[in-house]
Amino acid sequence: MTAPTSGEGRVLTRFDGPLAHVTLDNPRRRNAITLSMARDLVRFCERVERDTVIGAVVVDAVGDYFCSGADTRDLADASADPASPEAVRRISAVYDSFVRIGNLPVPSVCLVAGGAVGAGLNLALATDLMLVTPDAVLDSGFLARRIHPGGGHLSLLGSAAGRGPALAMGLFGAALTGEEAVRRGLAWEQAPADELPALAGRLTAAAVADPELARRIKESARLELGPPGVPWPAALEIERGAQMWSMRRKGEAAWAARARGAGEGHR
Structure with a gap:
C-alpha cells in the first residue's frame, strides 16, 4: 500500500493485480477531502486509466466514517473571495477528484460506513455502486451549511435515485440512513462494516477476471x-x-x- 501524500490527510492506494483500492485517510477530520488528497485521487485515477490490467476499483475510508465532504478550512479560505482565481482553483480541485472517479474506465464500488456528506456524498455517488452500513447517514448537507450544492450534486442524486429523492435531499435537506438509501435506490446493498469488503470483492469478481x-x-x-x-x-x-x-x-x-x-x- 502506498501513501503518496504527507502531512494531515492522505490517500492510500493498493493494487492487487486487477483490483485497485483507494482509501481516504484523514479520520481526525472524518476523512474530509483536502486539496492534497484531491490531487492524489486524480493521480490514482490516472494510473487506473493507463494500466489496462486493472478491471475494477474499490473506494473506501479509514475509520468509522466515510467522508464529511471538502475540508472546511479550504472552504473557509475560498469563501473569503469566492470569485477569485485561487478560490475557483481550490473548489475545482475537489470537484475534479470525484469527477475523475466518476469517469473511470472500469467498474467502481464505494464502501460507505458511518456517513457521507456534501462532497463526500458526491464522491460516493460518482462510483458505479454504493455499499452502505445500515446505520450510515447519507446527507446532502449543503442546505444545512447555508450554501448552494456544488459539483453537480443534484445531477448525481437524480441519476442515482430519481427526481423525488434528489429534491428531497438537495432542496429540502432530507437525509437517508443506509437502509433507506438501499430501499430508495441510492445504494445497492447494506451490510455491517466488516462485511462490506467481502461484498465488494464478490461484486467485482467478474470484472477483475x-x-x-x-x-x-x-x-x-x-x-x-x-x-x-x-x-x-x-x-x-x-x-x-x-x-x-x-x-x-x-x-x-x-x-x-x-x-x-x-x-x-x-x-
Whole structure:
C-alpha cells in the first residue's frame, strides 16, 4: 500500500493485480477531502486509466466514517473571495477528484460506513455502486451549511435515485440512513462494516477476471445511460461493435464446445 501524500490527510492506494483500492485517510477530520488528497485521487485515477490490467476499483475510508465532504478550512479560505482565481482553483480541485472517479474506465464500488456528506456524498455517488452500513447517514448537507450544492450534486442524486429523492435531499435537506438509501435506490446493498469488503470483492469478481471486457462494458454503459443517455436505437449501435469484438475474441471453437455441452445436458 502506498501513501503518496504527507502531512494531515492522505490517500492510500493498493493494487492487487486487477483490483485497485483507494482509501481516504484523514479520520481526525472524518476523512474530509483536502486539496492534497484531491490531487492524489486524480493521480490514482490516472494510473487506473493507463494500466489496462486493472478491471475494477474499490473506494473506501479509514475509520468509522466515510467522508464529511471538502475540508472546511479550504472552504473557509475560498469563501473569503469566492470569485477569485485561487478560490475557483481550490473548489475545482475537489470537484475534479470525484469527477475523475466518476469517469473511470472500469467498474467502481464505494464502501460507505458511518456517513457521507456534501462532497463526500458526491464522491460516493460518482462510483458505479454504493455499499452502505445500515446505520450510515447519507446527507446532502449543503442546505444545512447555508450554501448552494456544488459539483453537480443534484445531477448525481437524480441519476442515482430519481427526481423525488434528489429534491428531497438537495432542496429540502432530507437525509437517508443506509437502509433507506438501499430501499430508495441510492445504494445497492447494506451490510455491517466488516462485511462490506467481502461484498465488494464478490461484486467485482467478474470484472477483475476480464478487465478488457469490463472496460468495454463500462464505456457502453457510460454512453447509453448518460447523462444524458441515448434512445434504444442508438444503444443498439453502441453495443453492436463491442459485442462483435467479444464474440470474435471468444472464438468459434468456444461456441461449438458450449453448444456440444448444452446438447449433452439435454440427452
